Amino acid sequence: MKKILITGCNGQLGRALNQLLDSQDIEIVNTDVDTLDICDLDQVLALVSKEKPDTIINCAAHTAVDKCETDEENARRINALGPENLATAARENGAQIIQVSTDYVFDGSAKKPYTESDTPCPQSVYGATKLAGEQAVQKITDKYYIVRTAWLYGDGNNFVRTMLRLADERDTITVVDDQFGSPTSALELARMILHIADTGEYGIYHGTCEGITSWYEFAKEIFAMAKKTVNVVPVSTDEYPAAVAKRPAYSVLENQKLNSQGSYRMKDWKDALEEYMTQMGYMAS
Numbered sequence: 001m002k003k004i005l006i007t008g009c010n011g012q013l014g015r016a017l018n019q020l021l022d023s024q025d026i027e028i029v030n031t032d033v034d035t036l037d038i039c040d041l042d043q044v045l046a047l048v049s050k051e052k053p054d055t056i057i058n059c060a061a062h063t064a065v066d067k068c069e070t071d072e073e074n075a076r077r078i079n080a081l082g083p084e085n086l087a088t089a090a091r092e093n094g095a096q097i098i099q100v101s102t103d104y105v106f107d108g109s110a111k112k113p114y115t116e117s118d119t120p121c122p123q124s125v126y127g128a129t130k131l132a133g134e135q136a137v138q139k140i141t142d143k144y145y146i147v148r149t150a151w152l153y154g155d156g157n158n159f160v161r162t163m164l165r166l167a168d169e170r171d172t173i174t175v176v177d178d179q180f181g182s183p184t185s186a187l188e189l190a191r192m193i194l195h196i197a198d199t200g201e202y203g204i205y206h207g208t209c210e211g212i213t214s215w216y217e218f219a220k221e222i223f224a225m226a227k228k229t230v231n232v233v234p235v236s237t238d239e240y241p242a243a244v245a246k247r248p249a250y251s252v253l254e255n256q257k258l259n260s261q262g263s264y265r266m267k268d269w270k271d272a273l274e275e276y277m278t279q280m281g282y283m284a285s
């Protein structure tokens, strides 16, 4: 890759990509909604034909899962029309596109990790609009990598930061213990994306850190690393009414395509969390 166009560059993944690309001899065109609204086809076509990137990495999305339920039109514009526009511009300019997607395309009823060939069945507006984004990209161009990730945390609003904040405000925190997944650091996802982008092996990828946990165990690990003394109480999804959108109970993704290629294996989730906590200065000494 010589030139990369990044959309949503101020988000968690966009920042992580920039952290890695800083030290590489690659030209980066960073954009976010103020400089490139991916929902505006004319803007997208104009910028891509002017800049002529060889790779477009779409990090832009409507990621507020609960808000999407009541903001469906906007969610569809950003999560489905946006990728469609970028794929059109990619095809017209000979670029490859990396579209980031989500574990929420699955219904979560499985008992074993989902592979790339399992059939999606989203249960929320967020999941449905992200799936529509995947399908639009696949329809428009052959030069795509769709990367489904999950439980993402980086430099932004995320579960790790919420837990650390709550630990400073409360003595007791209740956390759901019957939803399972793989916490994934944005930095590790960025490494994976930059790796596959050079392979030319197009298709759908699952890209999550290795290992499986629950939100409850994830929270306990965060507090252990930060040495926070807080009482963590496990609760079931039914006992936790705050969520509006339906979450998959089991949304573990198996990185089957990546691991079968054998040249990059994503870190175990605890190792990636430790790297993040250290980098952010959250680790207790």
Ligand SMILES: NC(=O)c1ccc[n+]([C@@H]2O[C@H](COP(=O)([O-])OP(=O)(O)OC[C@H]3O[C@@H](n4cnc5c(N)ncnc54)[C@H](OP(=O)(O)O)[C@@H]3O)[C@@H](O)[C@H]2O)c1
Pocket (backbone or CB within 6 Å): 007, 008, 009, 010, 011, 012, 013, 014, 032, 033, 034, 036, 037, 038, 039, 058, 059, 060, 061, 062, 063, 078, 082, 100, 101, 102, 103, 130, 149, 150, 151, 152, 153, 156
């Ligand atoms: N976060 C997770 O737990 C998670 C889990 C699974 C998959 N994913 C996927 O991973 C990818 C990266 O997520 P993330 O957590 O890095 O997202 P993020 O932190 O929410 O960043 C998204 C970025 O996109 C921008 N954006 C919104 N609408 C836009 C538009 N119309 N045009 C251009 N930019 C726009 C946002 O700007 P504003 O902030 O100003 O709106 C923000 O800077 C997304 O595809 C997401 O669906 C995330």
